[in-house]
Amino acid sequence: MAQTEKAQKAQKTERKPELRAISNSKPNPSKDELIQFYRNMLLIRRFEEKAAQLYGMGLIGGFCHLYIGQEAVVTGITAVQDQDKDSVVTTYRDHAHMLACDMDPRMVMAELTGRIDGYSRGKGGSMHMFSKEKRFFGGHGIVGASASIGTGLGFAHKYKEDGGVAIVYNGDGGSNQGQVYECYNMASLWKLPILYVIENNKYAMGTSTTRHAAGELYKRGEGFGIPGEQVDGQDIFEVQRAAKQALDHVREGKGPYILEFMTYRYRGHSMSDPANYRTKEEVSSWKEERDPIDKVKRFMIEEKDMSEEKDIKPIDKEIKAIIKETEEFAKDSPLPDESELWTDVLIEVE
Amino acid sequence: MPINVLMPALSPTMTEGTLAKWIKKEGDMVNPGDVIAEIETDKATMEVEAADEGKLGKLLIAEGAENIAVNTPIAVLLEEGESADDIDVSAAPITPSIDESQSEPDVAYTSSNSTATQAAGADIENRDILYAQGAVIEPPKFDEAVFMDETYECTVREALRDAMAEEMRRDDLVHVLGEEVAEYQGAYKVTQGLLDEFGAKRVIDTPITEHGFAGMAVGAAMNGLKPIVEFMTFNFAMQAIDHIINSAAKTLYMAGGQLGCPIVFRGPNGAASRVGAQHSQCYASWYAHVPGLKVVAPWNSADAKGLLKAAIRDPNPVLVLENEMIYGQTFEAPKDEDYIIPIGRAKVEKEGSDVTIVAFSIMVGKSLEAAENLAEQGIDAEVINLRTIRPLDRWTILESLKKTNRIVTVEEGWPFAGIGAEIAALCMEHGFDHMDAPVVRVHAADVPLPYASNLEALALPQIDEIVRAAKEVCYR
Numbered sequence: 001m002a003q004t005e006k007a008q009k010a011q012k013t014e015r016k017p018e019l020r021a022i023s024n025s026k027p028n029p030s031k032d033e034l035i036q037f038y039r040n041m042l043l044i045r046r047f048e049e050k051a052a053q054l055y056g057m058g059l060i061g062g063f064c065h066l067y068i069g070q071e072a073v074v075t076g077i078t079a080v081q082d083q084d085k086d087s088v089v090t091t092y093r094d095h096a097h098m099l100a101c102d103m104d105p106r107m108v109m110a111e112l113t114g115r116i117d118g119y120s121r122g123k124g125g126s127m128h129m130f131s132k133e134k135r136f137f138g139g140h141g142i143v144g145a146s147a148s149i150g151t152g153l154g155f156a157h158k159y160k161e162d163g164g165v166a167i168v169y170n171g172d173g174g175s176n177q178g179q180v181y182e183c184y185n186m187a188s189l190w191k192l193p194i195l196y197v198i199e200n201n202k203y204a205m206g207t208s209t210t211r212h213a214a215g216e217l218y219k220r221g222e223g224f225g226i227p228g229e230q231v232d233g234q235d236i237f238e239v240q241r242a243a244k245q246a247l248d249h250v251r252e253g254k255g256p257y258i259l260e261f262m263t264y265r266y267r268g269h270s271m272s273d274p275a276n277y278r279t280k281e282e283v284s285s286w287k288e289e290r291d292p293i294d295k296v297k298r299f300m301i302e303e304k305d306m307s308e309e310k311d312i313k314p315i316d317k318e319i320k321a322i323i324k325e326t327e328e329f330a331k332d333s334p335l336p337d338e339s340e341l342w343t344d345v346l347i348e349v350e
Numbered sequence: 351m352p353i354n355v356l357m358p359a360l361s362p363t364m365t366e367g368t369l370a371k372w373i374k375k376e377g378d379m380v381n382p383g384d385v386i387a388e389i390e391t392d393k394a395t396m397e398v399e400a401a402d403e404g405k406l407g408k409l410l411i412a413e414g415a416e417n418i419a420v421n422t423p424i425a426v427l428l429e430e431g432e433s434a435d436d437i438d439v440s441a442a443p444i445t446p447s448i449d450e451s452q453s454e455p456d457v458a459y460t461s462s463n464s465t466a467t468q469a470a471g472a473d474i475e476n477r478d479i480l481y482a483q484g485a486v487i488e489p490p491k492f493d494e495a496v497f498m499d500e501t502y503e504c505t506v507r508e509a510l511r512d513a514m515a516e517e518m519r520r521d522d523l524v525h526v527l528g529e530e531v532a533e534y535q536g537a538y539k540v541t542q543g544l545l546d547e548f549g550a551k552r553v554i555d556t557p558i559t560e561h562g563f564a565g566m567a568v569g570a571a572m573n574g575l576k577p578i579v580e581f582m583t584f585n586f587a588m589q590a591i592d593h594i595i596n597s598a599a600k601t602l603y604m605a606g607g608q609l610g611c612p613i614v615f616r617g618p619n620g621a622a623s624r625v626g627a628q629h630s631q632c633y634a635s636w637y638a639h640v641p642g643l644k645v646v647a648p649w650n651s652a653d654a655k656g657l658l659k660a661a662i663r664d665p666n667p668v669l670v671l672e673n674e675m676i677y678g679q680t681f682e683a684p685k686d687e688d689y690i691i692p693i694g695r696a697k698v699e700k701e702g703s704d705v706t707i708v709a710f711s712i713m714v715g716k717s718l719e720a721a722e723n724l725a726e727q728g729i730d731a732e733v734i735n736l737r738t739i740r741p742l743d744r745w746t747i748l749e750s751l752k753k754t755n756r757i758v759t760v761e762e763g764w765p766f767a768g769i770g771a772e773i774a775a776l777c778m779e780h781g782f783d784h785m786d787a788p789v790v791r792v793h794a795a796d797v798p799l800p801y802a803s804n805l806e807a808l809a810l811p812q813i814d815e816i817v818r819a820a821k822e823v824c825y826r
């Protein structure tokens with residue numbers, strides 16, 4: 001009981017329910033940091049645009065969910081997580097999370113094209129990719145499942161006492177799944193080291209948060225004593241600040257934390273979604289006024305006196321080359337051998 | 351080189367579309383992400399975005415043109431330093447730079463029938479692959495007799511507890527979680543004493559939250575632990591079946607072999623006594639349906655200990671379907687801590703020559719009683735205890751069929767697509783020439799289990815039904 005009161009007190013002091021306007025942040029990133037932000041976000045965007053193109057050419061099949069517009073969220077969080085210890089799990093909109101985890105873009109794209117050099121040897125596809133080495137645990141196609149699996153990742157971190165935190169991504173739509181609350185309950189009860197990230201891109205699939213969610217998502221841990229904060233997900237400096245603060249809280253053994261990032265996907269839910277549930281004006285206002293990559297670029301030039309020619313163009317060029325290589329790799333890699341049909345169903349027991 | 355902008359496929363099923371509108375004009379500069387046109391697909395009007403930067407050198411398809419095939423060039427994009435003169439219009443239409451033989455996935459599917467002549471074919475040594483291809487192969491040999499020199503008497507409940515305790519002593523990563531497993535000592539007292547020995551870190555009471563804790567345990571298994579999840583009964587595991595199937599069973603395959611899930615899901619399965627339909631279902635055929643899972647169903651104490659220990663040591667997700675009605679029955683079990691029953695190997699509990707009775711779990715005991723009854727009537731029945739439901743020991747069943755030429759299956763579950771149905775199919779496919787009578791299935795009545803004692807008894811398989819079925823296939 002005492003613990004619960006303590007947790008509630010902690011929640012009251014640490015929750016910042018206000019959505020901070022962009023102008024409120026007073027970031028002071030280094031030039032190197034800015035270059036990393038710009039580069040990593042641009043890699044995601046160009047990768048996704050290339051994925052869209054390859055989808056259009058029939059080289060990528062099935063569902064393909066793009067992250068364009070949301071780049072600051074995963075990039076800002078990854079910048080402050082412990083790359084050697086923390087684990088990550090997300091939903092099916094997962095390409096960016098893999099790139100952020102430093103997985104090889106060529107192998108991610110080769111998985112999208114269903115080829116043998118993909119991370120899952122062509123057997124997983126866009127929604128199901130993993131890297132044990134990078135502690136990226138998928139890529140899950142069932143909405144809400146990442147919350148439970150991620151809670152298990154956190155459970156294992158605590159059990160093994162390895163100092164890692166599970167960073168568990170879900171969307172605004174997934175936040176309505178019952179298992180999310182089953183897990184909030186256990187995670188808070190057992191003080192598991194978990195950062196729950198809600199990427200609120202406003203439209204579960206095509207149903208807006210105003211029509212699918214009662215109340216605010218960052219407050220949904222309140223009854224369990226989990227602090228939450230709503231953050232501008234288009235502002236990478238804010239993402240970084242909030243993620244750092246939340247991760248500090250979790251690493252101190254105080255239990256889970258919820259961060260809700262207000263963000264926006266420029267594309268439809270998946271490639272075949274014309275996104276008729278929102279207006280063109282709404283889309284263009286997010287693109288033109290709040291684009292996360294533009295914001296960093298402007299900051300570099302206006303606040304840090306960095307040069308478009310000297311500092312930014314070389315990154316653009318580097319990314320362009322990476323994407324070209326990625327595309328070629330993903331096209332040239334062969335289809336899986338027929339024998340692959342039968343492998344990896346079970347681990348063989350000697 | 352000028353870049354061709356191609357008619358995109360914007361849904362998994364789209365093969366052609368209408369170019370509804372050009373948003374950009376010839377001569378316009380475009381950047382990646384800029385909307386250049388609108389097309390109508392088989393489902394909706396969609397925007398086409400540029401993937402490269404450059405100048406729109408030429409529009410190749412007029413606004414309003416219909417039935418434009420996917421991958422037809424619709425415009426040409428000029429890169430820095432290029433002009434419209436560089437456009438070689440005669441080059442259009444082009445196909446994307448992919449080898450035709452690679453773009454057709456049919457090769458992967460035409461060969462997916464269950465013959466063992468597949469790609470790696472005769473060279474395949476992996477038992478699981480051969481099994482998946484439908485092969486009948488002898489499971490790993492198991493000399494059970496050597497373990498029976500030193501035994502102790504224990505209930506099935508104690509055997510299960512001993513299996514967990516031994517494996518928890520052996521491996522710190524093994525832990526058990528579920529409702530009432532710790533302080534309450536188990537709803538059916540299977541985990542009795544574990545909390546005292548291993549502490550609250552490794553014997554964990556969960557909230558009543560099957561979906562959440564099953565998914566959590568799957569995540570923990572992926573991240574290096576070896577959880578034993580106790581379901582108070584498997585009826586409640588339906589809340590968790592998404593994680594058992596979608597997360598535990600499929601991830602290894604979807605991860606190209608990278609990410610295993612060493613987890614055990616265990617608990618009582620099937621009918622208890624007078625608890626009604628929602629608490630009385632057999633899930634053997636449900637889980638046995640799923641590639642990526644193993645399913646075992648112990649009958650006596652030795653089974654319980656040897657199979658649960660095998661399940662805990664197995665690197666794959668294993669379902670252990672127990673039975674509340676036999677928890678309290680006492681049998682001999684080996685003392686040897688290395689008594690591990692190979693998953694996939696059935697046991698001939700009683701040899702016989704006239705008819706084979708194939709059963710699992712509680713029905714093994716009933717079948718043995720039926721065999722005694724049959725012996726009095728001059729019928730020598732062989733009784734097979736399946737022990738494992740998946741991978742089913744096809745070999746032992748067929749070897750027995752060759753000897754007796756008659757098969758009766760017994761299960762507590764419903765008949766439709768049940769384990770008996772699978773065994774009947776096995777006999778059709780691989781044992782047709784050895785059969786002297788059609789397979790007869792003994793099973794639960796195809797109704798939700800009733801509460802009234804007389805109806806419940808009518809609904810569940812009884813010894814006299816097994817006797818009757820055996821006589822039927824013997825034409826007696």
